[in-house]
């Protein structure tokens with residue numbers, strides 16, 4: 001049995017000094033306020049529960065620092081993203097996702113929700129193993145030492161306008177299984193394994209016709225179901241023109257909202273949308289750095305939380321991989337909108353990073369430092385140039401990924417002294433990303 005001793009540990013909704021956490025079989029056997037024993041593994045600073053990165057597209061990491069030259073919009077950014085998507089195969093995706101997930105663990109993530117729609121070969125067709133791209137992601141997460149919820153996304157149409165759904169473009173062909181039944185049959189071939197949950201996703205109402213939604217809902221029963229929702233006003237306008245309602249109302253009327261569902265972004269909502277999400281306890285995943293990068297607009301997260309929606313966080317397109325910064329932006333953006341400080345207490349931000357994120361990814365046994373929970377621990381330095389002088393209970397408002405010292409996932413030390421067990425993660429990223437642009 002390994003025992004960790006935490007200088008400070010986040011228990012419940014705040015820090016406690018001097019906490020011993022014996023770990024057996026990847027779980028916390030006990031949590032004790034006590035002095036360290038000689039053989040304890042000492043964790044410096046504030047030890048938080050593991051973070052859940054609830055929304056990731058691993059391949060978007062290749063776009064970091066590659067899309068800022070010509071301005072543009074979400075839609076022109078998407079064209080570049082499609083260019084990268086067309087150049088990925090299972091081997092290249094394994095290398096890219098492994099490095100991307102390793103960077104996430106360096107930032108304190110112990111679990112990732114991968115919203116995956118890059119299913120088939122470029123141009124269409126099928127790999128010999130129809131889930132070869134999914135298996136690449138599963139292998140990547142195992143290599144990087146992070147738990148994975150693979151949110152296998154149904155993606156069937158090229159867009160939506162007032163007349164209905166558009167055909168897939170050439171680059172989108174590899175995203176589609178043809179219909180929701182074929183999607184469900186393929187996903188059913190993926191077995192869960194230790195550290196792996198298989199969840200489902202509706203890419204968006206743009207990419208999935210309404211008559212396919214019930215099939216997806218049935219297939220997802222008892223599993224996490226995620227959906228991109230109202231990220232851009234154009235989605236709302238097209239949905240209104242085609243169906244005469246908002247995307248949220250469309251999902252609600254098809255029975256897709258509820259506590260196992262997570263709406264990603266949920267940026268442009270009506271009052272009725274907020275009520276529909278909150279009253280069904282549908283979770284909402286904010287991705288603040290992505291929403292800022294893509295000029296999406298600012299979501300209304302405090303009203304969503306007050307209406308009943310748990311809030312979690314994702315680094316989405318990985319314009320940065322810093323979950324503490326994502327959490328902080330939840331509060332900072334609300335301050336800018338309302339001109340009021342303290343819209344989210346630090347404990348609420350930690351909850352979004354930990355408990356709510358793990359719940360949204362189907363891991364109710366993770367996200368807290370408590371007996372019986374998975375042994376996910378993130379030690380954040382209190383003595384760095386960024387954090388020195390901060391009170392531990394407010395550290396989430398000052399610390400960043402660079403301050404993460406140690407990360408323990410299911411009892412295994414994956415990051416120690418700021419170093420990942422895979423070694424130089426910057427080099428892994430460069431090796432995976434540069435060939436994708438050499439071919440461009």
Ligand SMILES: [Zn+2]
Pocket residue numbers: 055057115228264316
């Ligand atoms: Zn996304």
